[in-house]
Amino acid sequence: MLSLRKRQNGVIRYYILLLFSLLYISSPAQAQFGESDLRIFGYFQTLFHYQNQDLPKRKLSSFSLQQLNLFMQKDLAQNWRAFINIEGVNTFNSKRNWGSLRFEEAWARYRSGVKFNLKVGLQIPTFNHFNEIKNRTPLLPYAIRPLVYETSFEEIISVEEYVPTRAFVQAYGFLPHNNFKLDYALYIGNSPNINDLKDNGQTGIDTTASLLVGGRIGIRFLGLKAGVSTTRQNIDFFDFAANIYGGSENLYEDVIQTRLGADFSLDLRRLYLEGEYISVSYEEINATANIDKDFYYGTLGYDLTEHALIYGTYWHTGEEFQIITFTVDVFSAGLSYSLNDRTKLKAQYARVKIREELKVQLGTTLPRVDRSKFHYLGAALSIFF
Amino acid sequence: MFGPLQAQVVIIAHKDVPVEQLTQPQLLDFYTGDIKRWKNKDPVVVFTLKPKTALQDSFFYLLGKTSSRMKSIWMKNILSGEGDPPESLISESAVLQKVATTPGAIGFVSQDSTNNAVKTLMINKGKTWPLF
Numbered sequence: 001m002l003s004l005r006k007r008q009n010g011v012i013r014y015y016i017l018l019l020f021s022l023l024y025i026s027s028p029a030q031a032q033f034g035e036s037d038l039r040i041f042g043y044f045q046t047l048f049h050y051q052n053q054d055l056p057k058r059k060l061s062s063f064s065l066q067q068l069n070l071f072m073q074k075d076l077a078q079n080w081r082a083f084i085n086i087e088g089v090n091t092f093n094s095k096r097n098w099g100s101l102r103f104e105e106a107w108a109r110y111r112s113g114v115k116f117n118l119k120v121g122l123q124i125p126t127f128n129h130f131n132e133i134k135n136r137t138p139l140l141p142y143a144i145r146p147l148v149y150e151t152s153f154e155e156i157i158s159v160e161e162y163v164p165t166r167a168f169v170q171a172y173g174f175l176p177h178n179n180f181k182l183d184y185a186l187y188i189g190n191s192p193n194i195n196d197l198k199d200n201g202q203t204g205i206d207t208t209a210s211l212l213v214g215g216r217i218g219i220r221f222l223g224l225k226a227g228v229s230t231t232r233q234n235i236d237f238f239d240f241a242a243n244i245y246g247g248s249e250n251l252y253e254d255v256i257q258t259r260l261g262a263d264f265s266l267d268l269r270r271l272y273l274e275g276e277y278i279s280v281s282y283e284e285i286n287a288t289a290n291i292d293k294d295f296y297y298g299t300l301g302y303d304l305t306e307h308a309l310i311y312g313t314y315w316h317t318g319e320e321f322q323i324i325t326f327t328v329d330v331f332s333a334g335l336s337y338s339l340n341d342r343t344k345l346k347a348q349y350a351r352v353k354i355r356e357e358l359k360v361q362l363g364t365t366l367p368r369v370d371r372s373k374f375h376y377l378g379a380a381l382s383i384f385f
Numbered sequence: 386m387f388g389p390l391q392a393q394v395v396i397i398a399h400k401d402v403p404v405e406q407l408t409q410p411q412l413l414d415f416y417t418g419d420i421k422r423w424k425n426k427d428p429v430v431v432f433t434l435k436p437k438t439a440l441q442d443s444f445f446y447l448l449g450k451t452s453s454r455m456k457s458i459w460m461k462n463i464l465s466g467e468g469d470p471p472e473s474l475i476s477e478s479a480v481l482q483k484v485a486t487t488p489g490a491i492g493f494v495s496q497d498s499t500n501n502a503v504k505t506l507m508i509n510k511g512k513t514w515p516l517f
Contacts, residue, residue: 041463073466083466109466114420136464139457174419179410181419222410223449269451306437306453341456384460 034078043384044068045137049144053374065091066380067137067151069104079111087135089151104135115173125167126185126216127229128263128276134163141336143348143378146297146315147328148278157317162278162295164214164231164259166190174220183218183227191233210234210254216261223267231259235282256283270303293319307338329353332376342384350376393496394443397484397503401427402491406507413448415491417458418468423489432480432492435473444493447508 047066052059065088072084084106090099107121124132133139134149144150148162159165167189175182190206197203210233218227237252258281265274275298282291294317301311315330334348353373396412398404403425407415414420415429422428434441437452445452459470474480477498484490485502499505 043464071464071466081466105466113422132465133461136461139461139464179408267450267454269449269454303451303453306451309453338453 034075034080036075039073040071041073041385042068042070043136043138043382045380045382047143047378047380049376049378051374051376053372058374065099067135068092069135069137076108081109081111083107083109113173115175116171117173119170119172121168123167123170123187125164125170125187125189125212125214125231126172127164127214127231127259128216128227128261128278129225129265129274130263130276131163137380137382138342138344138384141301141309141311141334141346142313143334143346143380144332144350144376146276146295146299146313147317147330148295160192161293162259162280162317164189164212167212167214179221181220183216183220185217186215188213191235193236208234208236208254214259218263223269225263225265225267227263229259229261229263231257233257257281272301274299274301290320293317309336310334311336323358325355325357327355327357329355334378344382346378346380346382348376348378348380350378352376394440394447394493395496395499396491396493396506396508397481397499398492398506399484399486399488399490400502400504401488402504402506403427404506405504406509408509409447409449412508413450416448416455416471418462421468427489430487430490431471432483432487432490433471433473434477434480434493435475440477440493440495 045066045068046063048061048063050059050061068088070086072082074082076082085104086101087104088099088101092099092101094101103122105121105123107119107123109117109119111117124135126132130146130149134145135151147157148159150157151159167187169189170185170187172183172185172187174184189212191208191210191212193206193208195201195203195205195207200207212231212233214229214231216227216229218225233256234254235257237255260279260281261276263274263276266272275296277294277296279294280292284290295315297313297315299311299313301309303309310333312333313331315328315332317328319326330350330352332348332350334346336344336346338344351373352375353371355371396407403423411420415431416433420429433444441452445455448455450458462468463470472483474483474492477494480492480494481498481500481503484492491506
C-alpha cells in the first residue's frame with residue numbers, strides 16, 4: 001500500500017506530465033493559427049541641452065530622460081496583431097510631478113492585404129509624414145524635433161492643436177499601379193475636449209458629442225513621397241474664449257476646427273529632402289476672435305557615411321491671438337552618428353527667434369514689436385533595446 | 386547581375402516562387418515590407434546577409450538605397466508594428482540553404498555562390514509584373 005507522501009508525489013508527477021502534454025499539443029496549434037510569442041522591446045533618448053537667451057539674458061543647461069517607450073507586440077492569429085506603446089517623457093517622476101507617463105498606443109490590427117488594413121484601439125493617426133514617427137527617436141536624427149512634433153515642449157507649444165494625437169479606428173493601405181503607390185488613411189477619434197477633472201466624472205473621455213474625423217491621401221513613386229492631410233473636429237472653448245473675445249459662452253461651443261496638411265519627401269540615395277506645412281483654422285465666430293495658426297518646416301539631410309548623417313532644417317510657427325501675432329523661427333543644424341544598429345549619438349544647434357507683435361498700439365510704454373532669441377545646443381543618446 | 390565591380394549580386398528564390406523575373410521597384414517592395422505575398426498568395430520570406438560586405442553593398446545599390454536607409458526602413462516597420470525586418474544570415478551558404486528550403490523565400494548571393502537548389506530571378510528595370 002502506498003504511503004500518503006508517495007501518492008501525493010505521484011499525483012504531482014501526473015499533473016506535470018499533463019501540463020507538458022498540453023503545451024506540446026497546443027504549440028503546433030498556435031503556430032498553425034499564426035499566433036506568435038509576446039515581443040517586448042523599446043527605446044529611450046537621454047538629452048543634454050544648453051540654452052543661451054539674448055533677450056532677456058538667461059542661461060540654462062540640463063540633462064533629462066527626454067523620452068522612454070516600451071512596446072509589446074503579439075500576433076494573435078493570421079492577419080491579426082496587437083501592439084502596445086507606453087511612453088514616458090521628461091524624466092517622468094510622479095512623486096516630484098515631472099514629465100508624464102501615458103498609454104500612447106494600444107491597438108489591434110487586421111490586415112487583409114496591402115490595399116486594406118483596419119486598426120482599432122488607441123493609436124497615432126496618420127497626418128502628413130512626421131506625425132506617426134514623431135516619437136520614434138531611434139529613427140530621427142534630431143535631438144529636438146520640429147517644434148509642433150516635440151512632445152517634450154508640449155507645455156510651451158500646444159502640440160495637440162497642430163496635429164491630431166489620438167485616433168481609435170483607422171482604415172489604411174495603398175493601391176499599387178505600376179511603380180506608383182496611392183496611399184490612403186481614414187480615421188475617427190476623440191475631439192480635444194477631454195475631461196481632466198475627477199470632480200466632473202470619468203476622466204480621459206471626450207466630453208462632446210463630436211468626433212475627430214481625418215485622413216490622408218498621398219502618392220509614392222520610387223524615392224518620392226507626397227501627400228495631403230486633413231482633420232475636422234468640433235471644439236468647445238468653454239468660458240475662457242468668451243472672457244477674452246467677448247460675447248456669449250454659447251458662441252464658443254462646437255467651434256469647427258479644420259487642419260490642413262501637406263507633406264513632401266525625396267530620397268535620393270545619400271541625399272534626402274523633406275518638408276511639411278500645417279494650417280489650423282477655426283470657423284469665424286466674430287471679427288476679433290481669430291486664433292488660426294500655421295507651421296512649416298523643411299529639412300535637407302545627407303549621409304556622409306553609412307553611420308553619419310548631417311542635416312540643416314528650418315521651422316516656423318505663426319499664431320494669431322486677439323491682439324498679438326506670435327511667431328517662432330528656428331534655424332537648426334545637426335549630426336547623428338550610429339555607433340551600431342541600436343545606438344545613435346545626436347548633436348544639434350538651433351537659433352530660435354521669437355517675435356510678438358501687437359496688432360494695436362496699447363499705450364505709449366509697451367513696444368509694438370517684442371523680440372527675443374536664444375541659442376540652443378543639444379546632445380542626445382538614443383538606445384533601441 | 387548588378388552592382389559595383391567589387392561584387393556581382395544575383396537574386397535567388399525558392400523553386401516554387403511563381404515568377405521568373407522582378408523589377409527593381411518590386412524587389413525593393415519585398416525588402417521594405419510593402420509587398421508581403423506572391424501572386425499565388427504565398428507569403429514572401431525575405432533573407433539578407435548580416436555581415437557588412439561588398440556583396441551587401443552591391444545589393445543595396447541595386448535597391449537604390451544606402452544600407453543606413455534600408456536599416457531605417459526596417460526599424461520603422463518594427464517600431465510601428467507594421468512588419469518585421471528580413472532575417473539576417475551569417476553567410477551566403479546559409480542564405481542558399483534557407484532559400485532552398487523555405488517556400489516563398491527570396492535572397493541574394495554572389496554569382497559564384499549560387500547553385501541548382503534555388504532559382505535565379507532576372508531583374509528588369511521599368512517593367513511591372515502583376516503580383517497582386
